[in-house]
Structures are given as C-alpha cells and as structure tokens.
Amino acid sequence: MHKIITSVILLFICSTLSFSQENSSLNPCISEFENDQIMKEVQENVKRLNLDQLGSTKRARPSFSWPLRAIDSWKDASYYCISANVDQNTTTGQIQDWNCGTNTYDGHHGTDISIWPFNFYKLDNDIVEVVAAAPGTIVAKHDGEFDKNCNATNPNANYVVIMHTDKSVAVYFHMKKNSITLKDVGATVVVGEKLGIVGSSGSSSGPHLHFEVKTDFSNSTSYIDPFYGTCNKLTDASWWINQKPYKETGVVRASVHTTDIVFPTCPGTEVINESHVYSNPFQGAGLSPGYAKFYMFLRDEVTNLNADLKILNPDKSVFTTWTYTSASDSKNKTMGYSKKLPTVDGKYTFVVTYNNTTSSYDFTVGDGNTPTTGIYESLNEHEFLVYPNPSRGNFTIELNDNDQQSIELTDDLGNTIGTYNLHEGKNVITEKLEAGIYFIQQKNTNFIQKLIIE
Numbered sequence: 001m002h003k004i005i006t007s008v009i010l011l012f013i014c015s016t017l018s019f020s021q022e023n024s025s026l027n028p029c030i031s032e033f034e035n036d037q038i039m040k041e042v043q044e045n046v047k048r049l050n051l052d053q054l055g056s057t058k059r060a061r062p063s064f065s066w067p068l069r070a071i072d073s074w075k076d077a078s079y080y081c082i083s084a085n086v087d088q089n090t091t092t093g094q095i096q097d098w099n100c101g102t103n104t105y106d107g108h109h110g111t112d113i114s115i116w117p118f119n120f121y122k123l124d125n126d127i128v129e130v131v132a133a134a135p136g137t138i139v140a141k142h143d144g145e146f147d148k149n150c151n152a153t154n155p156n157a158n159y160v161v162i163m164h165t166d167k168s169v170a171v172y173f174h175m176k177k178n179s180i181t182l183k184d185v186g187a188t189v190v191v192g193e194k195l196g197i198v199g200s201s202g203s204s205s206g207p208h209l210h211f212e213v214k215t216d217f218s219n220s221t222s223y224i225d226p227f228y229g230t231c232n233k234l235t236d237a238s239w240w241i242n243q244k245p246y247k248e249t250g251v252v253r254a255s256v257h258t259t260d261i262v263f264p265t266c267p268g269t270e271v272i273n274e275s276h277v278y279s280n281p282f283q284g285a286g287l288s289p290g291y292a293k294f295y296m297f298l299r300d301e302v303t304n305l306n307a308d309l310k311i312l313n314p315d316k317s318v319f320t321t322w323t324y325t326s327a328s329d330s331k332n333k334t335m336g337y338s339k340k341l342p343t344v345d346g347k348y349t350f351v352v353t354y355n356n357t358t359s360s361y362d363f364t365v366g367d368g369n370t371p372t373t374g375i376y377e378s379l380n381e382h383e384f385l386v387y388p389n390p391s392r393g394n395f396t397i398e399l400n401d402n403d404q405q406s407i408e409l410t411d412d413l414g415n416t417i418g419t420y421n422l423h424e425g426k427n428v429i430t431e432k433l434e435a436g437i438y439f440i441q442q443k444n445t446n447f448i449q450k451l452i453i454e
C-alpha cells in the first residue's frame with residue numbers, strides 16, 4: 001500500500017480568475033466604440049483595395065476549421081476550453097448560448113477560447129497559435145499593444161480581420177504583442193495560416209482568442225454565432241466543418257512533477273516543475289522523501305464521473321492505482337496528488353482515463369541504465385562516459401580508449417540529432433536540446449548511453 005500524504009485540490013475556472021475584472025456587458029472583449037473603429041478600418045481598406053468590386057454573385061459562406069493550433073512539440077491531448085459563447089439573448093440582463101445554456105456573458109458577440117492549463121506559460125513560449133479558420137484577405141490588422149492584461153477594462157488589442165469571398169469577415173482578437181502576421185493588409189491567407197499567438201491584449205482578463213464572425217463587412221453589427229444549435233437564432237446551420245460538441249468532457253493532460261506546480265496571480269507565469277526523470281532515491285522540494293506530484297487536468301467534468309489514475313510498471317503491470325470522482329460539473333479541474341515513486345529503476349507511465357479519453361506521461365526512476373525492458377536492455381554504461389548527465393546544455397562524451405570514434409546522438413524516437421567525432425577519445429558538445437531523453441550510440445556497436453536534458 002502506498003499512502004497518499006497530501007492531496008492538493010486546485011480549481012481554476014476556464015474563463016478568468018475571480019480576482020480580476022472579467023469581461024461583461026460593461027467590459028466586453030470589444031467595446032462598441034472599438035467595434036465601430038475596427039469596422040471603419042475594414043470598410044476603408046476594402047474600398048481602397050477594390051475588394052467590394054468583386055462581382056455581385058452571391059458566394060457560399062465559409063466553412064471554418066478550428067482557429068487555434070498548439071505547436072507540434074506540445075504533446076498534451078488538448079490546450080483550450082471555451083469560456084464564453086455568443087450571447088443569443090439580446091435583452092439586457094439576460095443570457096443564452098447556442099445550446100440553450102449560459103456559457104456566455106451579456107452582450108457577447110464572439111466565441112472566447114481560453115488556453116488552458118498554463119495560459120501565461122503558453123503565452124510566453126508561443127505554444128498556441130491563432131490560425132486562419134478559412135481562407136480570405138487581410139482587411140485590417142494591428143500590433144504593438146501590451147499583451148498581459150488581467151483586467152477587462154484595458155483598450156487596444158492586437159488583432160487581424162480576414163474577409164472571405166462571400167464578404168463575411170472573421171475578427172481574431174487579443175493576440176500577443178509583436179506576434180501578428182507580417183503580411184500586409186490586402187494579402188491573402190490560406191486556411192490554417194498562422195495569424196499570431198494567443199495573448200491577453202485589449203479588454204481581456206487572461207490569454208484567450210475572441211473569434212467574432214460578421215456576415216457582412218459593411219454592417220458592423222452583423223455578427224453571427226458559428227455554432228449551430230437549438231437556441232442559435234443568428235444562422236440556420238453550423239459554420240464549422242466539424243462543429244465541436246458543446247461539452248468536451250475528457251482528460252487534457254496527465255503529468256509528473258518534482259514538486260507542486262506554482263500558479264501565480266495574473267499575469268505571473270506558471271512554474272510547471274515537471275520532469276520525466278527522477279533520481280533514486282528522490283527528494284522533491286517540500287515533499288516527503290521518495291514522493292513526486294502526479295497531476296491531471298480535466299475539461300468539462302461531469303458530476304459523479306470517475307477518473308482512473310494509474311502508475312504502470314515498465315512491463316505495463318499496475319504499480320498503483322487510484323480514483324477521482326467528480327463532485328460537481330465544472331469547466332475544468334486541476335488535481336495534484338503526492339504519490340510515492342517506485343524504488344526500482346526503470347521507465348514507468350502515469351495514465352489517466354476520464355470519459356473514454358486517456359492521457360499518459362512516461363517517467364524514469366533512477367539513471368535508467370538498470371536493465372528492465374525494451375530499449376534499456378541494450379544500455380551498457382561502462383563503455384564510455386557522458387557527463388554531466390542530466391545536463392542542461394554542454395555535455396562531454398569520453399571514451400575509455402584513445403581511438404578516434406564516431407558517436408551518434410538520437411532522440412527517444414530514434415531520430416538522429418547529430419554525429420560527432422571524438423578526438424583522443426573525448427569531445428565537448430554544445431547542443432541546444434529540448435528537455436527530454438536522448439541516446440548516444442557508438443557507431444557500429446551496441447554501446448548506448450542515455451543522456452537526460454533537463
């Protein structure tokens with residue numbers, strides 16, 4: 001039995017943090033004044049570029065792809081949640097979203113997609129890109145504004161407006177400073193083309209994209225809701241190629257950490273403290289000897305639904321397992337558990353399953369050189385030295401003999417990073433490598449040494 005020492009429960013609401021001034025009818029993402037200014041800019045540009053002269057044939061409306069994309073190296077199952085839909089109820093003081101729910105705020109004319117978890121970490125590191133949901137022409141853009149607002153009363157956002165062939169427009173709002181596409185107004189974009197990075201510029205209480213669609217560039221109040229449902233009165237069908245469900249209940253991320261994640265107040269950047277590697281024995285800051293933190297991040301959780309959490313041994317048998325039961329519906333939930341690490345060296349996996357979705361995270365206990373299963377069987381630590389290991393940048397490879405040798409560095413998928421010649425059995429190598437596990441192999445031999453980059 002492995003005792004749970006502490007179970008830290010952290011709850012974060014997708015849309016905003018409660019201490020800040022949130023978007024509301026008084027502080028919308030785009031004020032009426034800003035909307036008028038932006039649409040005036042659009043109309044002037046359309047006229048200047050003669051885009052309004054492109055024939056009178058009625059074109060089909062666009063079909064949208066998702067307007068956000070995480071960069072390839074971000075491996076979580078997902079990275080966002082919808083914090084506010086379009087408000088379908090035009091009566092002041094009353095709200096309704098397209099699915100007849102209340103995931104909106106009074107007078108909201110767009111879809112707010114928040115990035116989660118680690119929204120400021122993702123902003124700082126350019127993790128989530130805003131991409132064109134449909135092809136079209138850039139008809140307005142603006143950059144250079146501060147992008148870490150925590151307060152929905154700040155004006156001046158970084159944005160791009162794209163006009164489609166049917167003369168509808170999509171407004172991409174709140175982006176990161178100096179991230180806006182360098183293409184000029186008048187240039188065309190293809191679907192999926194990067195327009196910028198998700199930020200918190202303008203009237204915004206945290207990093208999110210405000211995606212707003214208007215059916216007619218010349219009518220600044222012709223907004224619609226691209227999601228179609230029973231309570232959407234603004235259009236008769238979905239504008240998405242594949243409309244996402246109203247709730248996307250599942251596990252977004254499972255991960256293992258050397259100590260608690262630090263979630264500072266807005267706009268502080270989260271300190272994630274994650275690691276794929278644990279010494280044996282391990283001592284985490286503020287944790288009992290031998291313990292690490294196991295986190296899961298659930299989206300759109302549903303009351304009474306169980307999450308199954310497991311640590312799997314190198315041979316995939318179960319090392320330990322526990323269960324979490326959702327006590328209430330929530331947009332998202334962060335849970336962190338202190339759990340005792342295995343004490344036998346090897347490569348383990350932390351797996352979380354929730355609502356038929358699964359996220360997993362591999363981690364190594366010890367130096368990984370103890371023969372267990374799989375790739376470690378071929379490791380032989382005595383043929384040459386790699387130090388320091390773990391490393392953050394420079395590392396040295398040293399052979400026991402003085403022969404000139406060629407050494408190959410690969411990542412944990414077997415992709416070659418580089419080939420190096422050792423001079424008099426030694427080479428100091430400076431590579432800027434992403435955190436992770438790498439392997440160094442002496443050419444034409446079975447000698448492999450593991451390298452950990454922290």
Ligand SMILES: [Zn+2]
Pocket residue numbers: 029030084108110111112209210211
């Ligand atoms: Zn918004």
